[in-house]
Amino acid sequence: METTNYQKWSSQLRKGYLELCVLTILSNKDSSYGLEILQLLEQSGVSVNEGTLYPLLNRMFKNGWLESHWKTPTEGGHPRRFYQLGGEGESMLPLMLETYADNQESIALLKEL
Amino acid sequence: MNNDQYISKLKKALAGLDRAERDEVIMEIQSDAAESDKDLFERFGSPSELAENYLEGEALRATVQDKVTSTGKKIFLWMGVGLTALIGATIFSFWQLSGDDFDYSNELAEELNVDDSDWSSMEWDSPVNIEVSQGAAVFYWHKEARIHWNCRGSFYLRKTQKQQKIRHTQCLVFLPMQDTTLAVKQGSIVIVRPQTSLNLSVEQGSLRIAENGEQYRYKLSEESSHIGGLNSQENANITLSIRAIEGSVEAYEYR
Numbered sequence: 001m002e003t004t005n006y007q008k009w010s011s012q013l014r015k016g017y018l019e020l021c022v023l024t025i026l027s028n029k030d031s032s033y034g035l036e037i038l039q040l041l042e043q044s045g046v047s048v049n050e051g052t053l054y055p056l057l058n059r060m061f062k063n064g065w066l067e068s069h070w071k072t073p074t075e076g077g078h079p080r081r082f083y084q085l086g087g088e089g090e091s092m093l094p095l096m097l098e099t100y101a102d103n104q105e106s107i108a109l110l111k112e113l
Numbered sequence: 114m115n116n117d118q119y120i121s122k123l124k125k126a127l128a129g130l131d132r133a134e135r136d137e138v139i140m141e142i143q144s145d146a147a148e149s150d151k152d153l154f155e156r157f158g159s160p161s162e163l164a165e166n167y168l169e170g171e172a173l174r175a176t177v178q179d180k181v182t183s184t185g186k187k188i189f190l191w192m193g194v195g196l197t198a199l200i201g202a203t204i205f206s207f208w209q210l211s212g213d214d215f216d217y218s219n220e221l222a223e224e225l226n227v228d229d230s231d232w233s234s235m236e237w238d239s240p241v242n243i244e245v246s247q248g249a250a251v252f253y254w255h256k257e258a259r260i261h262w263n264c265r266g267s268f269y270l271r272k273t274q275k276q277q278k279i280r281h282t283q284c285l286v287f288l289p290m291q292d293t294t295l296a297v298k299q300g301s302i303v304i305v306r307p308q309t310s311l312n313l314s315v316e317q318g319s320l321r322i323a324e325n326g327e328q329y330r331y332k333l334s335e336e337s338s339h340i341g342g343l344n345s346q347e348n349a350n351i352t353l354s355i356r357a358i359e360g361s362v363e364a365y366e367y368r
Contacts, residue, residue: 035145050145051158055166058138070140078144081137101273109269 014048018056020100021046023065023085023093031069031084057083065089116146119153119160126164138167216367217251217303218323225253227261227287234261235270240292242276245300245318249283254290254308261287303365310352315360322353323365329353338362 018041025040026032032040034054041048060066060083067086072079085093114122120139127135146153157163215222227234238258243250248266255261260270266282279300290309295302297318304311306325313320315338322329322343330352331345338357342364355362 033145034141035148049158050156051163051166054138054141054157055163055169058134058167062134078147079140080144081141098273102271105271105273106269 031082122160315357319361321365
């Protein structure tokens with residue numbers, strides 16, 4: 001039971017956190033595609049499966065946080081869907097980073113009470 | 114289940130999306146499938162689970178759109194905003210009408226003992242920027258590189274924030290001698306013998322200044338505001354730059 005409750009809480013927490021992670025990645029790159037974003041997340045210790053990431057990217061695209069375009073690699077192969085920051089994502093990111101930092105500080109303060 | 118079967122099941126499960134979006138989702142998954150030797154089931158989970166994740170966003174968007182676009186809901190939303198503003202304004206007005214808790218210009222008042230347990234403190238050696246919104250604050254200055262504060266409600270200093278906000282509460286605050294910007298919106302602030310030049314902004318609120326014998330040069334810009342009782346000295350070392358819009362700026366008197 002405890003594990004299940006933790007998983008539920010963790011799942012809720014990750015939703016917003018993953019959006020922030022994706023925006024942060026794309027703020028440092030012109031654009032990136034699903035698999036590359038997944039690899040960058042894993043390199044940073046953020047474990048996420050593709051069944052979660054790809055729908056998330058699609059949702060962020062529909063919300064205007066991301067823009068996307070299709071590009072065929074020069075070396076050939078299937079076209080890839082690339083994402084870059086949209087207008088909404090560009091304006092949300094600094095606010096989200098600030099909120100995240102505030103939350104960390106709050107937790108630090110609460111731990112000292 | 115091989116990848117072709119997976120895609121076929123996924124297409125059916127994504128029937129809830131519009132065609133263009135569904136085609137794009139399928140194309141993206143097929144494209145990335147080619148880059149890994151793992152099968153799609155292993156990477157993405159079952160077709161129904163994956164479709165659920167795509168459609169979850171769609172269901173949430175539809176729900177939000179329904180709430181936002183229906184006229185009745187919009188009215189309710191604005192009523193909520195209005196009520197919150199009214200409560201804030203009422204609290205602020207009540208505080209104003211009830212008078213000062215003590216003579217704020219008295220820098221020796223026992224209420225200003227920062228060693229008392231009601232006070233909080235944080236090291237601060239950088240510029241200060243505070244907005245008082247639908248609340249009230251009294252500011253003092255000291256030589257320490259710290260901010261001390263004592264508030265009736267919640268207030269936390271956050272170094273990561275460019276501007277600190279005192280909202281829906283009343284505070285006594287000691288500030289360090291740093292570049293300071295104070296803004297008041299629909300609230301009230303008192304500044305007591307400031308020891309550094311200040312940038313002050315008053316919007317539909319009030320600023321009262323207790324000079325306590327100190328000399329100040331006032332640079333005032335006002336619009337539809339009441340300004341009174343200030344004595345600007347051109348040779349003063351400390352400049353108080355004040356911008357007032359529909360506000361009140363006057364010398365402090367205990368009331």
